[in-house]
Amino acid sequence: MTGIDTNVLVRFLAQDNPEQARKASRFLTRDCTAERPGFINRIVLCELVWVLESAYGYPREQVAMSLDMILRTKQLAVEDQPEAWLSLREYREGADFADAFIAAVNRRRGCDRTLTFDRRAGRRSGFDLP
Numbered sequence: 796m797t798g799i800d801t802n803v804l805v806r807f808l809a810q811d812n813p814e815q816a817r818k819a820s821r822f823l824t825r826d827c828t829a830e831r832p833g834f835i836n837r838i839v840l841c842e843l844v845w846v847l848e849s850a851y852g853y854p855r856e857q858v859a860m861s862l863d864m865i866l867r868t869k870q871l872a873v874e875d876q877p878e879a880w881l882s883l884r885e886y887r888e889g890a891d892f893a894d895a896f897i898a899a900v901n902r903r904r905g906c907d908r909t910l911t912f913d914r915r916a917g918r919r920s921g922f923d924l925p
Contacts, residue, residue: 796872797826799833801842808861809851827870835865836874837900841893844886859887875900890919898922 806812807819827833840862847853847861862883865871873879878899885895894913898921901909908923917924 796831796834799823799835799839799871801839801846804835804839804843804865805846805851808847811851823870829869832870832872834872834874837879837896840865840873840879841896844892855886858892859883862886862892875903878903885919891916894919894922 802815803819803822806815807823810816823833844858844862847858848855853861862879866873866876866879866883875896878896881899882890882892882895886892894911894916898909898916898919902921909921910925911917911922912924913922914924916922
């Protein structure tokens with residue numbers, strides 16, 4: 796298995812750097828298989844959302860479609876996939892993806908709540924403000 800960094804996914808999705816986009820596409824289509832998937836860790840997913848929203852100005856629905864595609868692709872193994880799906884659902888409902896992912900993973904690990912100073916996150920299930 797080979798780990799995939801955020802910038803490889805960004806180049807594949809954005810196709811903004813022809814040489815890097817070609818290399819990313821070739822790797823993802825030739826080297827990643829269901830038997831030997833590329834690995835995407837949860838930090839990469841959170842970074843991907845941030846980059847697509849902040850640097851590329853992608854609307855939420857386009858980012859959500861990209862995440863959905865990644866999660867459905869058998870040639871990719873996503874860390875904490877059940878929590879990633881839950882976070883994607885909450886993201887589609889207006890939540891911050893990273894916050895939703897943090898709360899979901901923490902719940903699975905036995906946390907009753909996650910303490911935060913982020914007022915927006917603090918209003919969501921799984922978070923509490925001090």
